[in-house]
Amino acid sequence: MTEIADPRDRLIVALDLPSVRAAEALIDRIGDAATFYKIGYQLGYAGGLALAERLAGRGLKVFLDLKLHDIGNTVEEGVRSASGSGATFLTVHAYPQTMRAAVRGRGAGLKILAVTVLTSYDDADAAEAGYGLPVAELVAKRAAQAAEIGIDGLVCSAAEAGAVRRVVGPDRLIVTPGIRPAGAEAGDQKRVMTPGDARRAGIDHVVVGRPITGAADPRAVARAIVADLA
Numbered sequence: 594m595t596e597i598a599d600p601r602d603r604l605i606v607a608l609d610l611p612s613v614r615a616a617e618a619l620i621d622r623i624g625d626a627a628t629f630y631k632i633g634y635q636l637g638y639a640g641g642l643a644l645a646e647r648l649a650g651r652g653l654k655v656f657l658d659l660k661l662h663d664i665g666n667t668v669e670e671g672v673r674s675a676s677g678s679g680a681t682f683l684t685v686h687a688y689p690q691t692m693r694a695a696v697r698g699r700g701a702g703l704k705i706l707a708v709t710v711l712t713s714y715d716d717a718d719a720a721e722a723g724y725g726l727p728v729a730e731l732v733a734k735r736a737a738q739a740a741e742i743g744i745d746g747l748v749c750s751a752a753e754a755g756a757v758r759r760v761v762g763p764d765r766l767i768v769t770p771g772i773r774p775a776g777a778e779a780g781d782q783k784r785v786m787t788p789g790d791a792r793r794a795g796i797d798h799v800v801v802g803r804p805i806t807g808a809a810d811p812r813a814v815a816r817a818i819v820a821d822l823a
C-alpha cells in the first residue's frame with residue numbers, strides 16, 4: 594500500500610456521464626471534495642479525452658479508463674499517444690501480450706493499470722466466457738503475470754485485494770471498483786465492498802461512479818467516502 598498524503602487522492606470518481614458539460618457540472622458540484630477523476634467509454638467517446646487534458650491542466654488527477662486490448666503494436670502505439678494526455682493512470686486488460694506492449698509504450702508520468710477480472714463477473718460469468726478458473730484464481734494468476742511484466746498497478750475487486758497484495762508486493766497499486774457505501778444499490782456489480790472495508794483490505798484507490806453521479810448531493814457522498822477511507 595503506497596503512502597498517500599491527501600486522503601482525497603484515494604477516491605477516484607468515475608465520470609460516467611453523457612457529455613463534457615454534464616461532467617464539468619458534476620466536478621463543479623463536488624468542488625474540493627475530490628481530486629481524482631476517471632474518464633471511461635461513455636464520456637471518452639463524447640469528447641472526454643480533451644477534457645482529460647483540461648482537468649490535468651487544472652491540477653486534478655485523471656484516470657483514462659480505455660481498457661485497451663488489441664495486437665501488441667496497436668496497444669503500444671495507443672499507450673504512447675495517451676502518454677501525452679496528462680493522465681496519471683491508463684487501463685489495459687491483463688493479457689500478457691497486451692501488458693508487455695503497454696509497458697513498451699508507457700511514457701514518463703503515466704502509470705499502467707491492468708484490469709484482472711471485471712467486478713461485474715462472478716465464477717459463473719467466468720465459466721460462461723470460457724475460463725477454466727474461478728475468479729479469485731484468475732485474478733491471482735493475472736496479478737502475478739502483471740507484476741512479472743512490470744505493470745504499475747492492478748484493478749480488481751477489494752475482495753481479492755489481500756491475495757493480490759501477497760502476489761505483487763507492497764509497491765504496486767491496487768485500484769478497486771465495485772465499491773458501495775453501506776446500503777447503496779450494487780447495480781451490475783457482483784464483487785462489491787464498502788470503502789472502509791476496502792481500505793482495511795489494503796487497497797490504494799477506490800473507483801466510485803453511480804453512488805456519486807446519481808446522488809442528490811454528490812459532494813456530501815464524496816466527502817463521506819473519503820472519511821470512510823481515512
Ligand SMILES: O=C(O)c1cc(=O)[nH]c(=O)n1[C@@H]1O[C@H](COP(=O)(O)O)[C@@H](O)[C@H]1O
Pocket residue numbers: 607609633658684708710711712713748749770771772780782800801802803804
Ligand atoms: O477499470 C475500471 O475502472 C473498472 C474495472 C472493473 O473491473 N469494474 C468496474 O466497475 N470498473 C469501472 O469502475 C466504474 C464503476 O462504476 P460504478 O459501478 O457506477 O461505481 C465504472 O466506470 C466501470 O467502468
